[in-house]
Amino acid sequence: MxxxxxxxxxxxxxxxxxxxxxxxxxxxxxxxxxxxxxxxxxxxxxxxxxxxxxxxxxxxxxxxxxxxxxxxxxxxxxxxxxxxxxxxxxxxxxxxxxxxxxxxxxxxxxxxxxxxxxxxxxxxxxxxxxxxxxxxxxxxxxxxxxxxxxxxxxxxxxxxxxxxxxxxxxxxxxxxxxxxxxxxxxxxxxxxxxxxxxxxxxxxxxxxxxxxxxxxxxxxxxxxxxxxxxxxxxxxxxxxxxxxxxxxxxxxxxxxxxxxxxGRSRGEMTRQPVVDVEPMLDRFRLGFDALRDVWAWIVAPRTLLQLKALAEAPAPQFRFGNELWTQVVYDFALAYRARSMPHDHLLGALTPLYLGWLASFVEETRGTGDVEDRLA
Incomplete structure (x- = not known):
C-alpha cells in the first residue's frame, strides 16, 4: 500500500x-x-x-x-x-x-x-x-x-x-x-x-x-x-x-x-459564509445587457426570453429555477463542443448566468433546511 x-x-x-x-x-x-x-x-x-x-x-x-x-x-x-x-x-x-x-x-x-x-x-x-x-x-x-x-x-x-x-x-x-x-x-x-x-x-x-x-x-x-x-x-x-x-x-x-x-460524518461543516446577493444580481443584469447577443448564439430563443424576463424582474421576484439553469448549462456544453466561439470567451459568458442562478439559490434557501433538496 x-x-x-x-x-x-x-x-x-x-x-x-x-x-x-x-x-x-x-x-x-x-x-x-x-x-x-x-x-x-x-x-x-x-x-x-x-x-x-x-x-x-x-x-x-x-x-x-x-x-x-x-x-x-x-x-x-x-x-x-x-x-x-x-x-x-x-x-x-x-x-x-x-x-x-x-x-x-x-x-x-x-x-x-x-x-x-x-x-x-x-x-x-x-x-x-x-x-x-x-x-x-x-x-x-x-x-x-x-x-x-x-x-x-x-x-x-x-x-x-x-x-x-x-x-x-x-x-x-x-x-x-x-x-x-x-x-x-x-x-x-x-x-x-x-x-x-x-x-x-x-x-x-x-x-x-x-x-x-x-x-x-x-x-x-x-x-x-x-x-x-x-x-x-x-x-x-x-x-x-x-x-x-x-x-x-x-x-x-x-x-x-x-x-x-x-466512514462517518464528523460534524465538521464550515461556518455559514456571508453571501450578499445584490452584487450577483447586478452582474447578471449587466451581463444580459452586454452579452445578450452572445447568449443568442448559445441558448434557445425561448431560454433567452426567460433570461430577459429575469433581467427585468425586481429582486423579490427574481427566481432562476433549476430547469432553466439546467437548460443553460447544457446549451453551453453543446456550444463548447461545436466551437461556436473560443472556449475562454464562452465560459466567460457563462459567469453572469451562474451568478444569477446562485443569487436565486441563496435567496430561496436562506434560513431553510431544504438546501440539498433544492440541488437534487
Whole structure:
C-alpha cells in the first residue's frame, strides 16, 4: 500500500501532514509506504518530510517537473503541475506493486490518521477501485461543483458522485494501471481537469466507485483566490472537455446509481459564509445587457426570453429555477463542443448566468433546511 503526498515549497505544513498520515498507516496498514512527490522545493520541504516520517513509516521521495508557465495562456489558479505529481505517485505505487494507493495534498491542515482507512480500506477489504472524498461543507460552499459538475456527472456518467473533483482519492492497483495506460497526462489542460478525468475514468470504465466521508477540508492558501469567472472557466471547462471526450460512452448510459459511503460524518461543516446577493444580481443584469447577443448564439430563443424576463424582474421576484439553469448549462456544453466561439470567451459568458442562478439559490434557501433538496 502506498500513500502519496504531493508537495511544492510546503515546509510549513508537510511535517504535520506526514506525521498524521504516518500514524494512520502505522495503525491500519503497517506494511504501507509513504511517497513524497515533490516539484523541486527550495524551502526544505523534503527534509521536513523525512524528519517527520523517521522511525514511523518508510518514506520515498520522487520528483516531478512543474510545467513552464505560458505567458499567452489564461491565468491558472491551483496546483501547478498537479497532474505530473499524481502521475509520479501512481508510477511509484505501480513499481512497488501496491494493492492500493491514496493521494494527499501537503497543504492540508485538516488531514487526520483516520483518513487512511477511509480512503484505503474500501479498496483493500471491499474490492472497490476508486474512493472519492466526501467533505462536509456549508451548502453555499462549492457551488460550482454542486450546480454544474455533480449534476452533469450524475446525468451523463450514471454515478451519483457528489464531489468529483474533491482533491484526495484512493484507488486500486487495477484502476491505477488503467490510468497509467492513458495519454491524458500530457494534455494541455491536464492540471485543471485531472481530478474530474480520474473520477470519470473510474465511473465509465467498469470500475467500482464509492465515497469516503472525511469531515471538513481546510488547507493553506498560497495565492490569491481566483475570481468567479476564472474559477468557473477552469472547473466547468474541465467538465465540458471531459464530456466531449467521452461522448460515445455517456450516450449509452441510462439512469444513475447511488454510491456506498465509508466512514462517518464528523460534524465538521464550515461556518455559514456571508453571501450578499445584490452584487450577483447586478452582474447578471449587466451581463444580459452586454452579452445578450452572445447568449443568442448559445441558448434557445425561448431560454433567452426567460433570461430577459429575469433581467427585468425586481429582486423579490427574481427566481432562476433549476430547469432553466439546467437548460443553460447544457446549451453551453453543446456550444463548447461545436466551437461556436473560443472556449475562454464562452465560459466567460457563462459567469453572469451562474451568478444569477446562485443569487436565486441563496435567496430561496436562506434560513431553510431544504438546501440539498433544492440541488437534487
Amino acid at each position: 502506498v500513500v502519496g503526498i504531493i508537495s511544492y515549497n510546503d515546509a510549513d505544513t508537510v511535517g504535520d501532514v506526514v506525521r498524521r498520515v504516518s500514524a494512520g498507516i502505522a495503525a491500519h496498514a503497517p506494511q504501507g509506504c509513504l511517497v513524497l512527490a515533490d516539484g523541486g522545493s527550495t524551502d526544505g520541504t523534503v527534509k521536513r518530510a523525512e524528519s517527520a516520517a523517521a522511525d514511523v513509516c518508510p518514506l520515498v521521495t520522487v520528483d516531478y517537473s512543474r510545467p513552464a508557465l505560458d505567458p499567452l495562456a489564461a491565468p491558472y489558479h491551483g496546483w501547478y503541475g498537479r497532474a505530473a505529481a499524481i502521475l509520479s505517485v501512481l508510477r511509484a505505487a505501480s513499481a512497488r506493486t501496491a494493492a492500493a494507493c491514496a493521494v494527499i495534498d501537503a497543504r492540508l491542515t485538516s488531514v487526520s490518521p483516520e483518513w487512511m482507512p477511509s480512503l484505503l480500506e474500501p479498496v483493500l477489504s471491499e474490492e472497490f477501485d476508486y474512493v472519492a472524498p466526501y467533505y462536509e461543507r456549508h451548502p453555499y460552499e462549492g457551488a460550482i461543483t454542486k450546480s454544474v459538475i455533480a449534476p452533469m456527472f450524475r446525468a451523463l456518467y450514471g454515478v451519483r458522485l457528489r464531489q468529483p473533483a474533491g482533491g484526495e482519492f484512493g484507488c486500486s492497483s487495477r484502476l491505477l494501471q488503467h490510468l497509467l495506460d492513458q495519454t491524458y497526462w500530457a494534455a494541455k489542460d491536464a492540471d485543471s481537469g485531472i481530478d474530474i478525468w480520474m473520477a470519470s475514468a473510474a465511473a465509465v470504465g467498469g470500475f467500482r466507485v464509492c465515497e469516503a466521508a472525511l469531515g471538513g477540508r481546510t488547507h493553506v492558501v498560497k495565492e490569491d483566490p481566483p475570481d468567479v469567472s476564472t474559477a468557473l472557466g477552469q472547473v466547468v471547462g474541465g467538465m465540458f472537455a471531459d464530456v466531449e471526450a467521452r461522448a460515445e460512452t455517456w450516450q449509452r448510459i441510462r439512469g444513475s446509481q447511488t454510491l456506498p459511503v465509508f
